[in-house]
Amino acid sequence: MAELKNDRFLRALLREPVDVTPVWMMRQAGRYLPEYKATRARAGDFLSLCKNRELACEVTLQPLERYDLDAAILFSDILTIPDAMGLGLYFEEGEGPRFRKVMRTEADVAALPIPDVASDLDYVMAAVTEIRSALGGRVPLIGFSGSPWTLATYMVEGGSSKDFRHIKQMMYATPEVLHELLDKLAQTVTAYLNEQIRSGAQAVQIFDTWGGVLSGPMYREFSLKYMSQIVSGLIREHEGRRVPVILFTKNGGQWLETMLEAGADALGLDWTTDLGDARRRVGGQVALQGNMDPSVLYAPPARIRAEVADLLARYGAGNGHVFNLGHGIHQFVDPEHAGVFIEAVHELSAKYHDEKA
Amino acid sequence: MAELKNDRFLRALLREPVDVTPVWMMRQAGRYLPEYKATRARAGDFLSLCKNRELACEVTLQPLERYDLDAAILFSDILTIPDAMGLGLYFEEGEGPRFRKVMRTEADVAALPIPDVASDLDYVMAAVTEIRSALGGRVPLIGFSGSPWTLATYMVEGGSSKDFRHIKQMMYATPEVLHELLDKLAQTVTAYLNEQIRSGAQAVQIFDTWGGVLSGPMYREFSLKYMSQIVSGLIREHEGRRVPVILFTKNGGQWLETMLEAGADALGLDWTTDLGDARRRVGGQVALQGNMDPSVLYAPPARIRAEVADLLARYGAGNGHVFNLGHGIHQFVDPEHAGVFIEAVHELSAKYHDEKA
Numbered sequence: 001m002a003e004l005k006n007d008r009f010l011r012a013l014l015r016e017p018v019d020v021t022p023v024w025m026m027r028q029a030g031r032y033l034p035e036y037k038a039t040r041a042r043a044g045d046f047l048s049l050c051k052n053r054e055l056a057c058e059v060t061l062q063p064l065e066r067y068d069l070d071a072a073i074l075f076s077d078i079l080t081i082p083d084a085m086g087l088g089l090y091f092e093e094g095e096g097p098r099f100r101k102v103m104r105t106e107a108d109v110a111a112l113p114i115p116d117v118a119s120d121l122d123y124v125m126a127a128v129t130e131i132r133s134a135l136g137g138r139v140p141l142i143g144f145s146g147s148p149w150t151l152a153t154y155m156v157e158g159g160s161s162k163d164f165r166h167i168k169q170m171m172y173a174t175p176e177v178l179h180e181l182l183d184k185l186a187q188t189v190t191a192y193l194n195e196q197i198r199s200g201a202q203a204v205q206i207f208d209t210w211g212g213v214l215s216g217p218m219y220r221e222f223s224l225k226y227m228s229q230i231v232s233g234l235i236r237e238h239e240g241r242r243v244p245v246i247l248f249t250k251n252g253g254q255w256l257e258t259m260l261e262a263g264a265d266a267l268g269l270d271w272t273t274d275l276g277d278a279r280r281r282v283g284g285q286v287a288l289q290g291n292m293d294p295s296v297l298y299a300p301p302a303r304i305r306a307e308v309a310d311l312l313a314r315y316g317a318g319n320g321h322v323f324n325l326g327h328g329i330h331q332f333v334d335p336e337h338a339g340v341f342i343e344a345v346h347e348l349s350a351k352y353h354d355e356k357a
Numbered sequence: 358m359a360e361l362k363n364d365r366f367l368r369a370l371l372r373e374p375v376d377v378t379p380v381w382m383m384r385q386a387g388r389y390l391p392e393y394k395a396t397r398a399r400a401g402d403f404l405s406l407c408k409n410r411e412l413a414c415e416v417t418l419q420p421l422e423r424y425d426l427d428a429a430i431l432f433s434d435i436l437t438i439p440d441a442m443g444l445g446l447y448f449e450e451g452e453g454p455r456f457r458k459v460m461r462t463e464a465d466v467a468a469l470p471i472p473d474v475a476s477d478l479d480y481v482m483a484a485v486t487e488i489r490s491a492l493g494g495r496v497p498l499i500g501f502s503g504s505p506w507t508l509a510t511y512m513v514e515g516g517s518s519k520d521f522r523h524i525k526q527m528m529y530a531t532p533e534v535l536h537e538l539l540d541k542l543a544q545t546v547t548a549y550l551n552e553q554i555r556s557g558a559q560a561v562q563i564f565d566t567w568g569g570v571l572s573g574p575m576y577r578e579f580s581l582k583y584m585s586q587i588v589s590g591l592i593r594e595h596e597g598r599r600v601p602v603i604l605f606t607k608n609g610g611q612w613l614e615t616m617l618e619a620g621a622d623a624l625g626l627d628w629t630t631d632l633g634d635a636r637r638r639v640g641g642q643v644a645l646q647g648n649m650d651p652s653v654l655y656a657p658p659a660r661i662r663a664e665v666a667d668l669l670a671r672y673g674a675g676n677g678h679v680f681n682l683g684h685g686i687h688q689f690v691d692p693e694h695a696g697v698f699i700e701a702v703h704e705l706s707a708k709y710h711d712e713k714a
Contacts, residue, residue: 171652172656215628251569251608254631273611274611295521295522295525295526298522298526299530
């Protein structure tokens with residue numbers, strides 16, 4: 001493996017000194033880039049793009065050609081796991097993901113197989129290997145998975161949801177069935193992320209997109225518990241280096257103290273949480289990743305720079321911050337504005353770091 | 358006007374002693390009730406139901422016939438104001454609200470008229486009068502409005518939204534245009550709520566359904582500021598009694614301290630916020646309303662009672678709590694379960710109150 005030339009991202013996740021604050025963008029390989037749309041058109045559809053190692057590698061690297069990003073993230077979908085469990089993932093144009101089979105009963109969950117991630121999700125591992133090799137040590141590669149709770153919402157609802165009716169019915173009426181489902185998912189996610197690490201992922205992020213629709217006690221019981229189980233089963237050192245784990249619960253800003261229990265190296269924040277308060281609340285126990293509203297990228301360049309400056313000031317001097325958006329970049333953002341954002345982070349953050357520290 | 362026989366709700370909002378914790382449910386006149394569906398079918402469609410004073414009165418009172426609720430809430434829609442401003446509100450089955458005209462430019466906003474609420478929204482005032490009279494002093498009547506920010510999201514997006522693209526573009530790219538729109542809305546909402554109070558509403562609630570999609574500084578500038586402006590313009594005493602104001606920002610649990618600035622009598626909470634923490638954070642400056650996840654009503658009765666007991670214990674002894682769901686009751690809830698919930702609140706809360714206090 002080629003030596004890592006830029007390890008700011010990994011260092012920041014471990015709260016080690018860096019020269020400037022590292023930055024990447026959730027969904028950085030995405031529809032706001034015309035070159036992404038061109039590759040996707042060649043692939044045919046979204047799933048075919050995920051399943052083609054060369055094309056998945058191509059789109060992963062596209063934002064790195066344009067911008068001075070400090071990390072690459074595997075191009076894939078969070079729903080590969082339920083698909084490998086036989087639920088039949090498909091996408092309807094403009095409708096989001098759908099499953100042919102849904103989990104509603106004890107029998108549904110009992111019959112659900114635990115996939116062999118190395119073989120059933122070999123296309124993901126092939127993409128990881130391909131991307132890692134193509135990166136040639138330029139920046140680290142992030143692997144990822146959806147959280148068990150988040151995956152379960154899609155599997156029980158059959159797709160996206162507004163009110164999470166079926167999974168909440170299951171949670172309150174037959175919690176033991178949901179726990180069985182979540183346990184199967186936690187086992188699978190652990191194996192999946194470990195296989196990504198063995199294939200070349202140098203950090204991993206768990207996306208808990210829907211943990212924030214729960215109450216505090218339910219979040220702990222149905223989402224955080226299983227993420228903690230995953231974190232404790234992960235390979236934490238590989239190729240002689242720590243493999244940091246980032247845990248991101250969207251709308252989870254009220255529970256940061258509780259999230260520390262999971263044992264992750266870093267917590268991701270959406271833009272509703274004050275970055276300075278969050279830093280005080282986690283008391284140096286973890287790094288923080290985030291948290292600009294992706295909609296700021298609709299603003300004129302001067303305003304984008306001002307927002308970056310404001311967030312850097314809120315975090316303050318010292319280590320342990322990875323700059324990111326608080327959610328995925330929107331498809332209608334001007335790619336030039338993303339460039340302004342990334343440049344601003346590097347330029348304006350230098351004064352908060354002292355490499356000799 | 359008939360004398361008020363049950364004033365627990367008003368007393369709790371003012372942090373005065375009560376015998377048991379008062380309870381009502383957001384969207385209590387709604388589709389989970391077969392009698393509501395029957396009346397709505399007679400009305401033809403949702404807007405016709407809102408605009409017919411007798412039928413609006415009928416559905417407002419339906420849940421009070423079934424349950425021992427401590428308040429009635431005007432049956433209406435939050436989008437009556439933009440409709441009165443000429444945007445042409447309509448509903449597409451299963452699609453939510455839509456507007457024929459949207460606000461996107463400075464010219465759109467400049468041309469937007471400020472309605473005369475007494476005449477342009479006379480059907481709302483007629484419903485308030487009718488309901489108040491039909492209640493005969495049984496329980497107090499709550500009037501309501503959407504917050505300026507929340508109304509603006511629908512007016513700029515043209516309906517419901519997932520990512521609030523257009524209004525956030527406006528917020529970051531041409532904030533002065535959005536401020537002009539919000540100012541017009543704040544003026545209108547103030548007049549609208551005052552007219553409801555003059556017509557018989559004994560408390561008012563401002564629904565800020567979408568304030569929680571903002572960052573803290575943006576929430577303060579684009580949502581809270583205008584709610585504060587409204588609160589300071591409201592009639593606070595009428596018929597010799599204080600008219601309490603409740604401010605409810607969904608997903609606003611991180612900003613409770615800031616919300617105190619608005620000068621409301623009570624803050625509404627969704628279920629993601631811990632009720633005990635919230636009480637400590639507001640330090641007796643306001644009452645709190647909430648905050649059971651409406652999905653708990655899918656649970657068996659014993660579990661519903663356990664959740665009520667848990668929330669009452671989190672709030673603890675003393676005044677200043679109005680029990681409610683953290684959002685509107687879901688349409689698929691069994692009406693019997695709503696009954697279990699309401700009974701449990703009264704029965705299990707007695708021990709936390711001392712009427713002689």
